[in-house]
Amino acid sequence: MTKVKFFAKYTGFEISGHSSKDYNDEEGRIVCSAVSSAAYMAANTITEIVGDKAEAKVDEAQMWVKVLNPSEKTKTVLAGLQLHLSELAKEYPSNIQVISEV
Numbered sequence: 001m002t003k004v005k006f007f008a009k010y011t012g013f014e015i016s017g018h019s020s021k022d023y024n025d026e027e028g029r030i031v032c033s034a035v036s037s038a039a040y041m042a043a044n045t046i047t048e049i050v051g052d053k054a055e056a057k058v059d060e061a062q063m064w065v066k067v068l069n070p071s072e073k074t075k076t077v078l079a080g081l082q083l084h085l086s087e088l089a090k091e092y093p094s095n096i097q098v099i100s101e102v
Helices: 026-049 074-092
Strands: 002-006 010-017 052-059 062-067 096-100
Touching: 002 026, 002 074, 010 026, 010 074, 026 052, 026 062, 026 074, 074 096
Parallel strands: 002 096
Antiparallel strands: 002 010, 010 062, 052 062
16 A cells, blocks of 8 residues: 655655555556656656755655745645545545645
């Protein structure tokens, strides 16, 4: 299962785990791709479009993004990511869980 944790006051997020049970789990692979794509888009929008500085780490089955001084635009991007992934979790509850400190 993929777990997504949003940090308090929309200062970043952490994603860990796999959405798929095994290689043949097509639904899980689709969910994993959707999560990854949305997370990369949010991170790139924050740093490259909005221009806020962030620390980031990407590893096998893990992505961590911490925005150093989030602007209102960044908070909006993170709120949108949270909404998107929360809706995905409603549709695929056995594949993704969203946790919020917000």
